Amino acid sequence: MNWTLEVVVVPVTDVDRAKDFYARQLGFNVDHDTTISDEVRVVQLTPPGSGCSIVIGKGAVPEMPPGSLRGLQLVVADIHRARAQLVERGVAVSEVQVLGENPSPTSDPLDNVGFVFFSDPDGNAWAVQQISSRG
Template structure:
C-alpha cells in the first residue's frame, strides 16, 4: 500500500497576506480558495513541481500557533539559484549553508514559519565506485 503525503497545514494569522506571499513571492499555485461558511475558509497552495500542497485558512482546527512551524523541508535542484530568485523577489532568506549532506537555504513566511530548502548532494561519484 502506498502512503502519500499530499497536504500539510501551515498556521497563519492573516490568510490573504500569507496567500499573497506564497503565490506572488514563492510562486506557489493557488489551487483552491473557498469560504465554506463564515469562519471556515480553506486555501490550498502547491509549490511548483510538488506532489504535496499546503493548506492555510480560517477555522481549520489547527493546533499550532501561527509562526511556530519550522519543520518543512523542500528539495530544490540548485541552492544558489533558489537564493538568488528569492532575494530578487524581495524574500529575506539566509545564505547557502554548506553541509556534507546538502546545501541549504532557509526563509520565513510573514508569520515566521520557517522553510528549509535543500539541494541534495551529488552521490553519483560514490555510486560509480
C-alpha cells in the first residue's frame, strides 16, 4: 500500500498576500481558491511537478501561528537555476550552500548537498535542495 503525502497546511496572516507570493513569485499552480463564507476560505497551490500541495486559508484550516512552519523542502535538478529564478521573481533567497557530504558522489558536487533557503511573507521557512535524479 502506498502512503502519499498530498497536502501541507501553511499558516498565514493574509491569504491574498500569501497566494500572490506562492503563485506569482514561486510559480506554484493555483488548484482552487474557495470562499465558503466571510469566515472560511481555502486556497490550494501546487509546486510545478509536485504530487504534494500546500493549503493556505482561514476558518477551515487548522489553527497554527502564522510563520511557525519550518522545514518545508522543495527539490530541484539545478540549484543555481532555481535560485536565479527565485531572485528574478523577487524572492529574498540565500546564496547556494553546501550542507554535508554527498553520500553518492556524482559529477555535480552540489547534487544532494546543494541548498538555498527562503521564507514566505509570514516567516514560514523553506529549503530548496538539488537532487538531479528527481528533478
